[in-house]
């Protein structure tokens with residue numbers, strides 16, 4: 244299955260009448276991952292018809308309120324709706340204490356398993372490694388300890404060609420390693436080169452989420468060639484000094500990162516509430532990196 248990303252919130256700092264704070268839902272072949280959980284994320288999930296009971300991992304970039312104030316609500320709603328499956332929340336140090344303080348004050352005893360996994364945001368770490376994907380953190384440059392997330396699909400490099408397997412009489416038990424590039428053996432024990440039995444697989448999907456951060460080209464090597472890049476662009480470029488002072492990025496700087504990364508597509512978001520019309524901000528991005536789009540709440544983005 245192709246991956247799908249749904250944008251749920253695009254506002255920096257406070258919600259505005261048109262925009263919610265940061266949240267996104269990434270649906271992969273086997274996982275449903277919520278990335279950041281600003282205030283009102285539950286409202287957005289239900290408004291856009293997302294299957295939110297399926298979410299099994301939540302990734303929190305940092306502990307500024309516009310990126311996690313939706314967590315207590317969603318944790319307790321799962322309790323009300325009878326969730327039974329475990330939920331894992333990944334975030335910077337301090338997250339566990341915050342969540343348990345709220346649960347204790349509200350006298351909530353969870354009936355499902357809540358796992359909270361804290362990480363050091365100063366270095367890139369693998370925080371989730373499964374059969375179908377891995378998640379690495381991206382150390383960012385912000386006023387609070389912050390890490391973005393690089394989510395990489397794991398698929399074998401080769402695809403089996405069914406008619407060739409029959410033609411060369413490759414037994415079932417000898418097929419599992421072919422997708423990983425090993426040669427095959429026929430029923431009679433003859434070696435058959437891998438290239439006769441397989442074709443190259445498609446490129447694995449990958450997604451990088453970079454918010455919040457000042458302009459920080461140090462991340463480029465880690466996310467080089469990522470398929471889709473989400474990068475914050477809180478301000479237009481005339482406010483470049485303000486952006487640096489507040490640990491944020493401008494339109495032009497986000498597009499410069501996209502160029503350096505050589506991504507297929509840039510999505511910008513985390514817009515300052517001062518902008519009602521975002522088209523001028525988008526135009527600034529596109530002057531530097533043409534395949535840029537604005538994050539739009541409710542929009543579903545498919546990974547081709």
Ligand SMILES: [Zn+2]
Nearest residue numbers: 305307385455
């Ligand atoms: Zn922040």
